[in-house]
Amino acid sequence: MNLTSFTDYGLRMLMRMASAPGQAFSTADLAEEFELSRNHLTKIMQRLAQGGIVETRRGVNGGAVLRSNPAKIRLGDVVRLLEQGQALVECFGPAAGGCTIEGCCRLKSRLRQAEARFIEDLNRSTLADIALPQHATA
Template sequence: MRLTSFTDFGLRALMRMASAPDRAFSTADLAAEFALSRNHLTKIMTALAQAGIVTTRRGGGGGAVLARPPGEIRLGEVVRLLEAGQPLVECFQASGGDCSITGCCRLKARLRNAEAAFLADLDRSTLADLALPPLERAVPA
């Protein structure tokens, strides 16, 4: 299974946020830390906020904070959210895709089972399990 960069970047940001769940993180700071596009990260944060995983505040002292304790946010939930609309294979598309062997394919059911097992495994872990260690800031000499 391959995750999109949208999901990868979202997980990285949430792992950092889980390291200090009461701190507000700006998209600028997170983007700089992980060398990501700030614009792309803003779209991710918007999706996470709409789903109730983070809350956002504008202005001084603003940024994104986890909406729930890290131990209550399951990785499977996050992956399902951020991968929504990204089917594992073409035939998993809502339209059924353009597969010429749909009627006799034996692979589709196995791939569905594998995808379900993958997500079930992620559901056993939370952001608390993956919180990144706090950044060590360089102290001037």
């Protein structure tokens, strides 16, 4: 399984935010800290806000803050949100009509089960479990 960079970067941002849950983080600061594109992180932050993981605030003291305690944010839910629209295999995607073995394929159901178990396993951990240590976030 290969998670997208969108999810990878989103998890990094959330790990940082979980290290100081009450603090607001700008995408500019996060982009500088992780040496990533601010534009890309802005799109990720928008998805996290739409999914109810973060709240964004405008203005001088603006930025994004976690909407919940990091111990209540389950990793599988975050990955599901960030991977939304990314098919595990081509036949799971919206243009799956080109499969020549549709109807007799026994792999598809097993892959769906594996994908569900992956998310379930991740949901045994929370953002608090993977928060960056305080000394790494100076």
